[in-house]
Amino acid sequence: MSVDRVRLEKRIGELSAIGGSGTSVTRLGLSPEEQRARDLIGGWLRARGATVWRDPAANVYGRFGGAGPAILVGSHIDSVPEGGRFDGALGVLCAVEAVGALLDDDVGFRRPVEVVGWCDEEGARFGIGLFGSGATFGRLPDGAAQRADRLGITIAHALRTIGESGDPTTAKREPGEFAAYLELHIEQGPRLADAGIPLGVVSGIVGILHARVTVRGRQDHAGATIMTAREDALAAAAEMVLAVETAARALPDAVGTVGEISVRPGAKNVVPGECVFSLDLRARNEQTVEQLARDVRAAIRRIGDARGLRSTLDVLSRVPAVPLDPKLRDLFLRSARAVGVEAPELFSGAGHDAENSQLAGVPTGMLFVRSTGGSHNPNELAALDDAVLGARALSLALKELAG
Ligand SMILES: [Zn+2]
Numbered sequence: 001m002s003v004d005r006v007r008l009e010k011r012i013g014e015l016s017a018i019g020g021s022g023t024s025v026t027r028l029g030l031s032p033e034e035q036r037a038r039d040l041i042g043g044w045l046r047a048r049g050a051t052v053w054r055d056p057a058a059n060v061y062g063r064f065g066g067a068g069p070a071i072l073v074g075s076h077i078d079s080v081p082e083g084g085r086f087d088g089a090l091g092v093l094c095a096v097e098a099v100g101a102l103l104d105d106d107v108g109f110r111r112p113v114e115v116v117g118w119c120d121e122e123g124a125r126f127g128i129g130l131f132g133s134g135a136t137f138g139r140l141p142d143g144a145a146q147r148a149d150r151l152g153i154t155i156a157h158a159l160r161t162i163g164e165s166g167d168p169t170t171a172k173r174e175p176g177e178f179a180a181y182l183e184l185h186i187e188q189g190p191r192l193a194d195a196g197i198p199l200g201v202v203s204g205i206v207g208i209l210h211a212r213v214t215v216r217g218r219q220d221h222a223g224a225t226i227m228t229a230r231e232d233a234l235a236a237a238a239e240m241v242l243a244v245e246t247a248a249r250a251l252p253d254a255v256g257t258v259g260e261i262s263v264r265p266g267a268k269n270v271v272p273g274e275c276v277f278s279l280d281l282r283a284r285n286e287q288t289v290e291q292l293a294r295d296v297r298a299a300i301r302r303i304g305d306a307r308g309l310r311s312t313l314d315v316l317s318r319v320p321a322v323p324l325d326p327k328l329r330d331l332f333l334r335s336a337r338a339v340g341v342e343a344p345e346l347f348s349g350a351g352h353d354a355e356n357s358q359l360a361g362v363p364t365g366m367l368f369v370r371s372t373g374g375s376h377n378p379n380e381l382a383a384l385d386d387a388v389l390g391a392r393a394l395s396l397a398l399k400e401l402a403g
Pocket residue numbers: 076087088121185
């Protein structure tokens with residue numbers, strides 16, 4: 001299996017230079033940097049004989065082979081602000097390398113293979129995560145094209161700027177066009193690094209509930225309002241935040257996070273009248289997500305009642321937990337073993353483009369590569385040895401499905 005270590009290393013450097021500074025990479029969705037990355041990847045694929053195109057949601061594809069359902073392989077090419085060189089990028093680089101290795105070995109494709117670089121997976125600019133794959137698999141939220149970034153530029157406008165129509169929903173493809181989707185991605189947590197194992201196979205992706213909680217108290221003078229007469233929205237919210245932590249700790253494989261909080265009016269001599277905080281609840285199965293949501297709602301109500309103030313919880317998004325395809329999981333376990341790695345099965349606590357394909361009915365498999373230094377930061381690091389192992393395992397899996 002002739003995965004080319006030098007070629008892979010060179011391309012990691014070339015791609016990370018786009019939007020990069022040192023080991024930090026900023027390549028936001030639908031930015032000029034993301035477009036340059038698409039051009040670079042498209043050029044590599046075209047040079048190997050692929051038919052390359054960009055779709056109306058700015059995903060880049062390179063197709064090898066003729067008609068019929070394709071094996072889709074890839075990941076996303078955008079990053080978070082001041083992210084690293086590997087989140088998303090490594091999956092595209094290894095997909096290009098895995099196909100390149102098969103072509104170098106003169107493996108004929110009995111099925112078409114499409115390499116994809118998804119646009120705007122992170123949602124860091126417009127607030128819609130998994131944008132490109134969501135468009136392809138018909139899972140974009142309503143009105144996505146009108147969502148704007150901080151400068152007021154909408155997705156539709158950003159798409160028109162690069163020459164697309166501005167309607168990302170027309171990127172939708174039928175699930176029947178694909179026989180499988182394979183994605184390699186760095187692990188975003190420390191489990192592989194802690195275990196000293198370079199590869200892991202993803203068995204499923206967590207369910208996520210995002211919500212916004214608004215606590216309404218009464219704004220009052222901080223000096224003149226005696227303690228027993230207050231309706232302090234922030235003090236109530238503080239209790240609620242701790243209740244989220246307690247509720248998540250009480251359930252197996254559940255996590256709950258309050259990552260944003262705002263206080264109105266926000267002055268040191270005013271009892272807070274209103275407090276708004278975010279809620280991120282996740283678990284590996286649907287019952288646990290629902291249980292956690294129920295427990296958190298009950299705690300918020302109880303705390304509000306005890307303090308005599310009102311609160312509301314608005315659900316902003318809900319992504320179901322997604323078990324990935326068991327046959328492709330086994331294929332990745334075998335492929336990892338063939339390159340000398342007893343890969344553990346892992347559950348992904350982060351969302352991935354792979355959930356859109358699986359939810360649309362395309363059998364989907366995911367391979368994790370160890371990252372020391374976590375992810376979404378400039379320190380994320382997939383060692384070249386590990387990246388090569390990942391590319392080889394991916395290439396073997398691709399060969400079995402399409403070769
Ligand atoms: Zn990613």
